Amino acid sequence: MVVREGLRPGGRSARVQESVHNAVKTLLTELSRDEITVAMIAQRADVTPSTIYRRWGDLQSLLADVAVERFYPxxxxxxxxxxxxxxxxxxxxxxxxxxxxxxxxxxxxxxxxxxxxxxxxxxxxxxxxxxxxxxxxxxxxxxxxxxxxxxxxxxxxxxxxxxxxxxxxxxxxxxxxxxxxxxxxxxxxxxxxxxxxxxxxx
Structure with a gap:
């Protein structure tokens, strides 16, 4: 999971991450990975695509971040x-x-x-x-x-x-x-x- 130093737990950054993660998880139940785009995730999470690129860099890094979170038992x-x-x-x-x-x-x-x-x-x-x-x-x-x-x-x-x-x-x-x-x-x-x-x- 992406960890940002100096962020207040439960603050805006945490809410953005939760919203984006939830959007990814929902889309994965509806579409194959190859069909999912950053634009789709941004629209579902109600954030801009630039927010996702700025925080995660690219789609694959975001998918990996969500996957790591799901590794937690x-x-x-x-x-x-x-x-x-x-x-x-x-x-x-x-x-x-x-x-x-x-x-x-x-x-x-x-x-x-x-x-x-x-x-x-x-x-x-x-x-x-x-x-x-x-x-x-x-x-x-x-x-x-x-x-x-x-x-x-x-x-x-x-x-x-x-x-x-x-x-x-x-x-x-x-x-x-x-x-x-x-x-x-x-x-x-x-x-x-x-x-x-x-x-x-x-």
Whole structure:
């Protein structure tokens, strides 16, 4: 999501963003992405096209901004009583959401706005995932359970799902993400992963 420093929360800029985002979401239910134009969005949001260009730069960046907002989950990960069941359940839900038609459309919009240096909305999606996993980790720590490194969850659970979904034409097994989470925890040795993480940062 586009964040502007120095803006008053709930002010005019926030209202414009909300109106434009709502216009995009509504149009996406009525038309294909290829049919939507900045002029249509501006008319539906009751703003000028120049407002959209000034704030988002181009249509693709706006679509990506809306997609990132939709990446935010509606609720925190389910508390099932243990790190393993929490992580496996969350991973399964993540795969189901991302491989759905709306999920794939969101990913296409985000990737289309990626900068040549890899920056952009896609990085915000990674931050959203980290925040969700951190909720699971915080619960586990409160229960006295050791946790793996955050980067291991991204590398061994999220990355395989995204790679298979984007670059493999073979069907993705419905339990693939759950299996990845289980394999990560099966191989996890408390303490060793932490030392490895610190060594990689050195």
């Amino acid at each position: 509606d609720s925190v990960p389910a508390d099932t009583g243990s790190l393993r069941s929490d992580l496996e359940s969350w991973a399964q839900t993540y795969q189901e959401e991302m491989t759905s038609s709306p999920g794939r459309a969101m990913i296409r919009d985000v990737l289309a706005a990626m900068e040549t240096d890899g920056s952009g909305p896609a990085c915000q999606c990674a931050d959203i995932v980290r925040a969700q996993v951190q909720v699971i980790f915080d619960r586990a720590l409160a229960r006295g359970e050791p946790i793996p490194a955050m980067h291991d969850v991204l590398d061994q659970v999220i990355a395989p799902v995204m790679y298979r979904m984007l670059f493999d034409n073979l069907p993705l097994d419905p339990g693939f993400a759950r299996h990845c989470a289980s394999a990560l925890l099966d191989a996890f040795v408390p303490g060793r992963n932490r030392r490895k993480s610190r060594a990689q940062k050195a």
